[in-house]
Amino acid sequence: MTTQGEAAKPLTGRVALVTGASSGIGEATARALAGAGAKTAIVARRADRLEALARRIQDAGGEALAIAADASLESEAERMLGEVERRYGRLDILVNNAGIMLLSPVAEAEIADFRRMIEINLFGLMTLSRLALPIMKRGGAGHFVNISSVAGRIANPGAGAYAATKFGVVAFSESLRREVYKDKIRVTVIEPGMVATELPNHIANPGMRAGLEQRKAAMEPLEAEDIAAAVLYAVTQPPRVNVNEILIRPTLQER
Numbered sequence: 001m002t003t004q005g006e007a008a009k010p011l012t013g014r015v016a017l018v019t020g021a022s023s024g025i026g027e028a029t030a031r032a033l034a035g036a037g038a039k040t041a042i043v044a045r046r047a048d049r050l051e052a053l054a055r056r057i058q059d060a061g062g063e064a065l066a067i068a069a070d071a072s073l074e075s076e077a078e079r080m081l082g083e084v085e086r087r088y089g090r091l092d093i094l095v096n097n098a099g100i101m102l103l104s105p106v107a108e109a110e111i112a113d114f115r116r117m118i119e120i121n122l123f124g125l126m127t128l129s130r131l132a133l134p135i136m137k138r139g140g141a142g143h144f145v146n147i148s149s150v151a152g153r154i155a156n157p158g159a160g161a162y163a164a165t166k167f168g169v170v171a172f173s174e175s176l177r178r179e180v181y182k183d184k185i186r187v188t189v190i191e192p193g194m195v196a197t198e199l200p201n202h203i204a205n206p207g208m209r210a211g212l213e214q215r216k217a218a219m220e221p222l223e224a225e226d227i228a229a230a231v232l233y234a235v236t237q238p239p240r241v242n243v244n245e246i247l248i249r250p251t252l253q254e255r
Contacts, residue, residue: 015041016041072120104161122169144176144185153191
């Protein structure tokens, strides 16, 4: 029997999957969705962090399924979706959040970094969306939330490859939306500006890393919870409302 507290949660009875859930935006989003009543599958490569997050969600009264997997690989995408469908029989919300940011001027960039960003930021998102689509169609509705970036609108020097992947996320999302809206499947793109997460930690180029830290110090960056709140807003709207795009910057971020 559903209690009064459970009934008040807007995502009770829904199933969500969040990639890149071991830290930052993914972790905050998983906690927000689970707190709103969704049974939440959390996916990342760092199994220890996933298990710790699952325990925190469960201790707070939510339900979480930890799946250690690489969301950029087709075989892993099939495996994680199979686990979710076997456990819950449905998938209502897919938050494609996994991503890396390896900034460098093109002339100094490692070709392998181009490939890594394309595989994780774009190809993985596209593949997981393609494989999740039949599950949502069988359920009669669904919602894709794809995490892009301000870099999906503005391509700054030193961010060419990263911006290419994020522009790609926006393009893929709009095409997908136009293909699936008659199936009552919604598509939302979230485009954060500067957020205080681990994302810059992988930048090997010293000049780009120093420049990013300098820009970050000149403002109060967004918190991961701010982006999670935007995701929660989009997925809790009435079925007639499809929030297609949310661009969210720190107040003091100029571009």
